[in-house]
Amino acid sequence: MAEPRWLNEEEMRAWEAFLAATALVNRRIEQQLKDEAHLSHTQYEVLVRLARAPGKELRMTELSAALFTSKSGLTYQIDQLAKAGFVRRGPAPDDPRGVLAALTPAGLRKLESAAPGHVALVRDLLIDVLTPAQRTALADGLGEVAKRLC
Template identity: 60%
Template sequence: MAGTRWLDEREMAAWQGFLEATSRVSRHLEQQLKEDAGLSHPHYEILVRLAAAPDGEVRMTDLAEGLFTSKSGLTYQVGQLEKRGLVERHSCPTDVRGVLAALTPEGRDVLRAAAPGHVAAVRAALIDVLEPDELDVVARALGRVGRRLRPPAQETGSSDSGGISTSSS
């Protein structure tokens, strides 16, 4: 294809390393959460976002944007958590069309129990593998990639998880 800037050997090595690392880390974390806490990684992330929010609740549209998922995908995931009694949905008092997802006390307990094992898995799979200066480079580089691909209207949110560590926020 004329005009295509093909990847050179160095660029291809970076791309393939990124693909392998993200795939293996994702699978490792998914397996750890399922085995240790009976949660999928998306379920864990939803619980974390709700735990970090004021009053433990977030508008569904805001939650979808913060989790980088579609509204329909989030609706399905929240529905699964709702069936387990970990999350509940209710109408937004300030907007008739708005729906809030809220963390239940059971959801908070499940998250508290899951977080230590998940953080240990994140450390083992990524954080402790890298040298401190490599962590800084990875954070800057991947942050720049994320910002470049972020939709223009999306605000940058806080990564404060209310004292509960996560893998991706």
């Protein structure tokens, strides 16, 4: 068995910074959305994805893949959004086994009211903290990680 390739000091610094930043940013975003919009971060992202989709609807499988979440976790979030009147679920017209999630007018209004505070916090916590070169490196580097994991 090959000896593990331990992280050197710079690699460990990068790993620990990634862990700290993602945990702290996610915690603050989750709290802001809960306090100001009464949404979870996942629920907010569902509304965003549906708002961007053609016809403001997506198959649940597409939505799950776009959000990098399990189908059961997404089903729970969709159920909560449906109870609030922000999303409706129904059968896919071209496939009786498929399920569509669609953004309702109330869901679009909810997104429009939640987005300004969310975007302001994302800017404050991440975007405006970094230089353009750092943002490019972050997007390129983490994009490559995501590509390898998909």
